[in-house]
Amino acid sequence: MAAQGGEVAHAAAEIFLALFLILVFARIFAELFAYLRLPPVLGEVTAGIVLGPSLLGWVEPNEIIRILAEIGIVLLLFEVGLETDVEKLKKEGLNAFLVAVVGAFVPFALGFAVAHYLLDLPLLTSLFVGGTLTATSIGITLRVFKDLGKEKTKEAQIVVGAAVLDDIIGVVLLVILADFAFRGEIKLENFLKIVGLLAVYFMVAPVLAKLLSKVVHHYDRRYRRVPGFIPTVIVSLILFFAYVAHLLGIPEIVGAFAAGVALSRRFFLPFGIVWKDKEEFVREVENQMRPLVYLFTPIFFVSVGLSMNLRVIDYSSPDFWLLTLLLFAVAVLGKVAGGFAMPKKSNFERLIVGVSMVPRGEVGLIFAELGRTAGVLSQKVFAPVVFIVFLTTLFAPLALKYLYRKWDQLKERKQTP
Numbered sequence: 002m003a004a005q006g007g008e009v010a011h012a013a014a015e016i017f018l019a020l021f022l023i024l025v026f027a028r029i030f031a032e033l034f035a036y037l038r039l040p041p042v043l044g045e046v047t048a049g050i051v052l053g054p055s056l057l058g059w060v061e062p063n064e065i066i067r068i069l070a071e072i073g074i075v076l077l078l079f080e081v082g083l084e085t086d087v088e089k090l091k092k093e094g095l096n097a098f099l100v101a102v103v104g105a106f107v108p109f110a111l112g113f114a115v116a117h118y119l120l121d122l123p124l125l126t127s128l129f130v131g132g133t134l135t136a137t138s139i140g141i142t143l144r145v146f147k148d149l150g151k152e153k154t155k156e157a158q159i160v161v162g163a164a165v166l167d168d169i170i171g172v173v174l175l176v177i178l179a180d181f182a183f184r185g186e187i188k189l190e191n192f193l194k195i196v197g198l199l200a201v202y203f204m205v206a207p208v209l210a211k212l213l214s215k216v217v218h219h220y221d222r223r224y225r226r227v228p229g230f231i232p233t234v235i236v237s238l239i240l241f242f243a244y245v246a247h248l249l250g251i252p253e254i255v256g257a258f259a260a261g262v263a264l265s266r267r268f269f270l271p272f273g274i275v276w277k278d279k280e281e282f283v284r285e286v287e288n289q290m291r292p293l294v295y296l297f298t299p300i301f302f303v304s305v306g307l308s309m310n311l312r313v314i315d316y317s318s319p320d321f322w323l324l325t326l327l328l329f330a331v332a333v334l335g336k337v338a339g340g341f342a343m344p345k346k347s348n349f350e351r352l353i354v355g356v357s358m359v360p361r362g363e364v365g366l367i368f369a370e371l372g373r374t375a376g377v378l379s380q381k382v383f384a385p386v387v388f389i390v391f392l393t394t395l396f397a398p399l400a401l402k403y404l405y406r407k408w409d410q411l412k413e414r415k416q417t418p
Contacts, residue, residue: 019060020069020300026052027299035148042144043398045299049306050391062307066300072240073301076294077143079239080287096343096354097162104163104339104358105170108134111331116382120324126382129372132178133365133386134332136171137164138394141360144302145398149405156350160357163339167358171368178368232289309391314384324385325392332393333359349408356404359397365390 026048034044052060060066113131116122122130142160146152315321333356340355341348369386372378378386 016063016065019063019066022052022060023048023066023300023303024296027303031299039399039402041148042141042302043395045302046141046306046394049303050309050311051306052303053307053309055306055309055311060307062304066304066307069297070301070304073297073299075239075243076236076290077298077301080290080294094162096159096346098166099342100159100163100339100354100358101166101170102339103342104137104336104355105135105167105174107338108331108335109174111335112328115327115331119327122382125377126372126379128178129368129377130328130382130386132171132174133361133368133372134328134335134389135167135174136361136365136368137167137336137358138305138360138365141302141305141394142357142397142401144298145401146357149402151405156353156357159343159354163354163358231286232293235286235290236293305394309387311388311391313380314388320381321385321388324382325388328385328389329392332361332389333396349404349411353401353404353408356397356400359393359400361390361393365393 027045030044030048030051031041032044034047035041051057053062109131111131112134113127116130117124117127142164143152143157146154146157146160151157336358337352337355339358340351340353343351343354346354365386369378369383369390372386373383
């Protein structure tokens with residue numbers, strides 16, 4: 002028993018050290034990148050690459066770090082939902098839908114075509130390569146919008162809506178490919194089940210979250226005696242909706258986003274269930290939740306870097322560079338095509354939205370890892386796919402910053418008489 006207790010204490014101490022390194026390195030690199038006028042989120046991802054197997058190997062990604070990272074992205078998506086202007090989201094609904102659908106299926110189709118017809122890879126391998134290029138890592142882009150002070154723009158609202166739909170498309174595709182990889186067939190009932198559960202969830206979750214938040218607000222005003230009530234209950238609410246989403250086979254971040262939207266200033270239930278001092282309550286929720294968001298979200302972005310092992314790549318191989326360059330072009334152009342699917346928008350807006358959807362981050366790594374563990378992706382294909390995830394994660398923040406600077410300059414010139 003004593004030996005077991007000693008092992009637990011040692012494991013806990015290792016986690017404490019890993020978290021110390023993650024938080025300190027995340028802050029140092031974020032500040033350094035901000036000083037260099039680069040997106041701080043890139044600094045946090047770089048901190049993970051430095052700490053992880055790619056360079057120093059001081060921190061090994063384990064289950065506890067992954068869970069803390071999941072809490073970070075869930076809290077980030079809740080904050081995004083809380084700040085989302087639902088009226089704007091409704092107005093841009095068609096654009097978000099077009100960006101998501103075109104931006105998901107074009108990279109999938111092109112990635113599959115390049116892998117299967119151009120590089121002569123097997124059918125299932127090619128499907129997984131296309132699947133890896135489908136989904137967007139919304140966390141990366143949202144942090145860039147916040148760092149640039151653009152989180153309330155029309156483009157940001159379109160990207161938020163598109164990214165949520167993109168995640169849903171990604172999950173459905175993942176279910177189909179997993180069926181194909183492990184069972185050798187695709188079951189229509191699994192596909193229909195996921196789609197049906199998604200529909201039910203999106204109808205019920207916001208309504209339930211709104212009603213629960215009304216109860217929380219009422220109790221906090223009248224009966225609370227111990228401080229810290231709001232963050233405790235709100236975090237519990239977020240985790241509950243994330244858990245329910247997971248049970249239904251939906252990404253946890255979609256559950257957190259739904260809870261945030263339901264609590265947002267612009268969300269109103271049917272039948273007029275609103276309250277007069279709602280603005281004050283939402284502001285209080287934001288203020289009390291922000292320190293938790295600031296604490297946990299860097300763990301998520303560092304974990305993206307930790308999950309990449311750039312040492313496994315044979316940089317001297319011509320085949321590696323051919324596959325990487327072709328897939329990188331597909332990864333970027335496929336998402337940009339989604340931006341250009343929007344009608345009645347300027348080319349700059351289309352380009353910004355398209356580029357915003359480019360990062361693959363942890364979502365692409367999940368696809369790649371599933372393909373590797375299923376024996377579908379060999380190391381020869383897995384290494385370029387991981388490198389593509391790395392390149393798209395770095396490319397989008399830099400490109401977004403450049404595009405916004407150019408667009409702001411263009412607007413200034415037009416306003417100058």
